[in-house]
Amino acid sequence: MTLVVLPLIILFVKAFEGSDGSFIGLANFIQYFTTPNLTNSLFNTIFVSITTAIISVSLAFLYAYAITRTGVKCKKLFKFTSMLPLFAPTMMLGIGLIYLFGNQGIFTHLGLRLPLYGPLGIIISEVIYTFPQVFLVLLVSFSFADNRLYEVAEVIGTSPIKTFFTITLPSVKYGLISSIFIAFSLSFTDFGAPKVVGGNYNVLATDIYKRVVGQQDFIMGAVVGMILMLPAILSFTVDRFTQSKNQSTISSKSEDYKIKPNKCRDLVFTAYCAVINLLILMLLGTVVYASFIKLWPYDKSLTLAHYFMDSPATGGISSFFNSLLIASLTATIGTAFVFINAYLIEKTRKATLLKQTAYFLSIIPLALPGLAIGISFIFFFNADSNPLKFIYGSMWILLIANIVHFYSVPFVTATSSLKKLDKEFEIVSEAMKVPFYKTFYKVTIPMCLPAILEIAVYLFVNAMVTISAVIFLYPAQFKLAAIAIVNMEDAGDIAPAAAISVLIILTNVIVRVLYELINKKIMNKNLRSHV
Amino acid sequence: MIKVINLAIFLVAIISLVFGCRQKSVAAKSGIVVYTALENEQVDKYLKPFKKEYPKIDVKIVRDSTGVITARLVAEGTSTPADLIWGTAASSLLILKQKEMLEPYSPVGVEEVLPHLKDSATSPHWVGIAAWESAIVVNTEEAKKKNLPQIRSFQDLLQPEFRGQIIMSNPSSSNAGFLTVSGLIQLLGEERAFEYLDKLHENVAMYLHSGSAPAKKVGAGEFAIGISYGYAAVSQKKKGYPIEVIFPAEGSGWDVEANALIKKEAIKDEARQFLDWAISKRAMDDLKEDYAVTSIKTGSLVPLGYAQDPFSQLIPNNDLRWAAENRDRILQKWIGKYDGKSEAKQ
Numbered sequence: 102m103t104l105v106v107l108p109l110i111i112l113f114v115k116a117f118e119g120s121d122g123s124f125i126g127l128a129n130f131i132q133y134f135t136t137p138n139l140t141n142s143l144f145n146t147i148f149v150s151i152t153t154a155i156i157s158v159s160l161a162f163l164y165a166y167a168i169t170r171t172g173v174k175c176k177k178l179f180k181f182t183s184m185l186p187l188f189a190p191t192m193m194l195g196i197g198l199i200y201l202f203g204n205q206g207i208f209t210h211l212g213l214r215l216p217l218y219g220p221l222g223i224i225i226s227e228v229i230y231t232f233p234q235v236f237l238v239l240l241v242s243f244s245f246a247d248n249r250l251y252e253v254a255e256v257i258g259t260s261p262i263k264t265f266f267t268i269t270l271p272s273v274k275y276g277l278i279s280s281i282f283i284a285f286s287l288s289f290t291d292f293g294a295p296k297v298v299g300g301n302y303n304v305l306a307t308d309i310y311k312r313v314v315g316q317q318d319f320i321m322g323a324v325v326g327m328i329l330m331l332p333a334i335l336s337f338t339v340d341r342f343t344q345s346k347n348q349s350t351i352s353s354k355s356e357d358y359k360i361k362p363n364k365c366r367d368l369v370f371t372a373y374c375a376v377i378n379l380l381i382l383m384l385l386g387t388v389v390y391a392s393f394i395k396l397w398p399y400d401k402s403l404t405l406a407h408y409f410m411d412s413p414a415t416g417g418i419s420s421f422f423n424s425l426l427i428a429s430l431t432a433t434i435g436t437a438f439v440f441i442n443a444y445l446i447e448k449t450r451k452a453t454l455l456k457q458t459a460y461f462l463s464i465i466p467l468a469l470p471g472l473a474i475g476i477s478f479i480f481f482f483n484a485d486s487n488p489l490k491f492i493y494g495s496m497w498i499l500l501i502a503n504i505v506h507f508y509s510v511p512f513v514t515a516t517s518s519l520k521k522l523d524k525e526f527e528i529v530s531e532a533m534k535v536p537f538y539k540t541f542y543k544v545t546i547p548m549c550l551p552a553i554l555e556i557a558v559y560l561f562v563n564a565m566v567t568i569s570a571v572i573f574l575y576p577a578q579f580k581l582a583a584i585a586i587v588n589m590e591d592a593g594d595i596a597p598a599a600a601i602s603v604l605i606i607l608t609n610v611i612v613r614v615l616y617e618l619i620n621k622k623i624m625n626k627n628l629r630s631h632v
Numbered sequence: 633m634i635k636v637i638n639l640a641i642f643l644v645a646i647i648s649l650v651f652g653c654r655q656k657s658v659a660a661k662s663g664i665v666v667y668t669a670l671e672n673e674q675v676d677k678y679l680k681p682f683k684k685e686y687p688k689i690d691v692k693i694v695r696d697s698t699g700v701i702t703a704r705l706v707a708e709g710t711s712t713p714a715d716l717i718w719g720t721a722a723s724s725l726l727i728l729k730q731k732e733m734l735e736p737y738s739p740v741g742v743e744e745v746l747p748h749l750k751d752s753a754t755s756p757h758w759v760g761i762a763a764w765e766s767a768i769v770v771n772t773e774e775a776k777k778k779n780l781p782q783i784r785s786f787q788d789l790l791q792p793e794f795r796g797q798i799i800m801s802n803p804s805s806s807n808a809g810f811l812t813v814s815g816l817i818q819l820l821g822e823e824r825a826f827e828y829l830d831k832l833h834e835n836v837a838m839y840l841h842s843g844s845a846p847a848k849k850v851g852a853g854e855f856a857i858g859i860s861y862g863y864a865a866v867s868q869k870k871k872g873y874p875i876e877v878i879f880p881a882e883g884s885g886w887d888v889e890a891n892a893l894i895k896k897e898a899i900k901d902e903a904r905q906f907l908d909w910a911i912s913k914r915a916m917d918d919l920k921e922d923y924a925v926t927s928i929k930t931g932s933l934v935p936l937g938y939a940q941d942p943f944s945q946l947i948p949n950n951d952l953r954w955a956a957e958n959r960d961r962i963l964q965k966w967i968g969k970y971d972g973k974s975e976a977k978q
Contacts, residue, residue: 138971205853218838300838303971311841315699315805316963317706317727398853399773399874479707494713577667577694577704591697591841593848 195297218300226294242276282336290470471569518552663690808843815885
């Protein structure tokens with residue numbers, strides 16, 4: 102846990118220091134807020150994030166409603182397609198938009214001219230990027246419903262619209278609030294999409310990059326890093342608050358929601374889902390198509406060359422293998438680390454204060470934008486006094502950054518699956534003098550296997566697509582695929598960047614499908630063994 | 633099933649660890665670590681003869697854009713793994729010189745290097761290999777389609793027909809962008825240069841993060857006109873994109889691709905050998921194919937696509953030290969006026 106806290110403290114200290122290392126109080130922040138174009142990016146970021154949150158949550162709300170409360174066909178397919186943006190780096194969404202709506206884009210040539218570069222492009226990409234995450238939260242909210250309420254409403258003759266506003270909406274209230282915050286803070290801190298389609302529209306995440314990379318101004322980077330953390334901390338607080346209130350709505354007497362047949366409604370919602378799916382597939386499909394084109398738009402013959410572009414400069418295909426390696430390491434070591442931590446915290450029967458603190462610290466990374474983690478790691482690991490300095494500039498710093506960055510969600514998964522285990526196991530094995538590690542290995546791990554696999558997949562997928570935390574940290578000899586996309590796009594090599602994106606999303610989809618298959622087998626086996 | 637999964641996880645972990653350690657051991661092997669901002673294809677090409685001549689020296693190249701390489705060196709400070717810097721903008725090396733990270737060294741043959749292209753001290757902190765200059769790129773197909781007028785100079789870019797057609801590298805993140813701005817200031821004086829930039833800003837569609845991106849985006853027809861630098865523009869043209877490279881009539885701002893030795897407790901002999909080689913005749917023979925101005929005169933013809941009289945294209949009295957010392961101030965002014973402000977105007 103020190104790995105989270107110490108770098109953060111240093112980031113905090115640096116934000117109050119002058120370039121010579123002396124303490125200058127709030128001067129850096131004052132300088133920041135008095136530079137008009139810097140505050141301008143703050144307002145830009147807020148504008149983009151709010152718009153994204155509104156659009157994304159509205160779209161996902163209807164989508165989740167369609168999947169849970171209506172009889173639309175092909176629900177599985179709809180669910181899967183809407184998850185696809187999760188498996189892609191956000192740069193890929195921007196690249197897709199350029200091929201569709203850029204000045205040489207497919208639609209542009211058909212006469213549809215959009216001012217893509219700027220807020221519009223960023224907002225479209227962020228909506229697609231946040232859509233699956235918002236959808237997942239709302240899906241869970243919608244699936245908890247008490248059918249008895251709806252039956253009563255029908256009996257006393259409440260109109261469907263009134264039912265919606267008095268029963269449905271209140272029941273998903275908390276999910277709705279937290280999904281708004283999720284969309285807001287995700288787009289507040291995202292770096293990939295504004296980098297590609299932002300044009301001159303500055304946002305905080307690109308500011309921090311320009312500050313550090315373009316002007317070697319790490320101090321101002323730290324200041325922006327602190328500002329980036331604010332909405333996430335706010336939303337995190339709200340989220341904690343709503344979650345603690347959320348528990349009482351469903352009791353054991355509740356009945357599952359029953360979908361009533363309604364052909365007209367189903368048709369409308371199926372069409373809606375199909376349109377959303379089509380948009381996502383079109384965007385990603387365009388990137389796949391473009392990655393095979395020789396010289397867009399002048400020579401549209403097909404080629405595989407972009408996939409084999411291997412250069413130490415931008416890091417072509419070799420960076421993809423580096424990413425595979427880091428993602429596998431993050432998935433294996435990270436899962437073990439997270440699970441053991443969760444186990445220790447969960448199974449400690451004494452010292453509740455310690456337990457509470459440990460739990461709180463484990464949730465903090467959720468509020469940390471990757472860019473802030475990256476900057477704080479530079480300060481922390483690159484300090485001359487740090488005995489761990491050798492880690493800086495090796496691939497291990499990427500591993501540590503990834504595990505810290507993505508720690509919280511797997512931690513919650515692990516904890517909740519551990520909570521489901523009966524405490525009796527430990528008590529019985531203790532009574533039988535079975536050592537705890539044997540119980541851990543023979544009982545806990547097999548019982549929690551689905552959760553463990555889920556954590557591993559989550560870590561793998563995120564490690565494949567992440568840019569923000571690692572962009573300041575990657576060793577120059579060890580580039581990652583997502584960073585190669587940034588570098589290639591930076592240098593204007595957009596086709597190879599498209600090719601690398603395709604490889605990343607393909608890998609993630611394969612990993613995900615494998616996970617589903619394995620999971621199904623485990624479930625079947627568990628069922629059989631119970632019978 | 634569980635056993636199979638356990639085994640699989642175990643295997644993945646082992647393989648990963650083995651790979652991880654292999655990565656580490658490669659980095660630890662003896663030899664020299666060279667940081668460079670040269671374009672990738674240049675690195676491959678120039679390094680070949682060196683490897684032939686010095687097969688025993690293991691050269692580990694770390695390549696990135698000028699800004700990233702400089703940021704990396706500043707961040708790494710005294711503990712940088714780099715032994716020397718090769719082909720990186722002199723204005724960046726001056727920042728490192730200010731931070732006392734460079735060791736003065738006179739490579740063999742330094743007396744032949746043109747005086748403007750090396751540090752003025754007797755034992756120079758940096759020695760140039762070639763000069764690079766700002767250039768305008770025009771996509772001929774797009775220009776024809778949009779019926780755009782001919783361009784010969786920076787002044788031509790101010791015509792109203794070019795509104796929203798021009799892209800330029802952002803000086804706050806790209807050295808090529810800074811080069812253009814500092815070149816204009818040295819050419820016109822600060823006041824008039826910013827008057828020019830005010831008007832240019834009206835026509836600029838966007839400022840891009842890197843120096844080569846304007847050339848590549850113009851090549852792909854995404855925009856019609858870009859302000860980039862010579863090599864990036866010429867190499868796009870060679871790749872077959874329909875572009876024309878224009879060296880502006882007023883002259884181009886320029887910078888030097890330069891080498892420097894990193895200050896360390898134990899400086900390796902191989903690092904000095906590399907620096908000697910980097911300005912040798914053999915190295916210049918390769919450089920002259922890509923650069924119109926090499927730091928040691930080769931007496932050869934101007935490479936295809938470059939200005940006919942490369943020396944006169946470079947603006948005289950380009951003071952790199954002045955540019956490095958005033959960099960922060962100029963950038964603050966530039967950022968204050970143009971960066972991200974375009975939206976507020978609408």
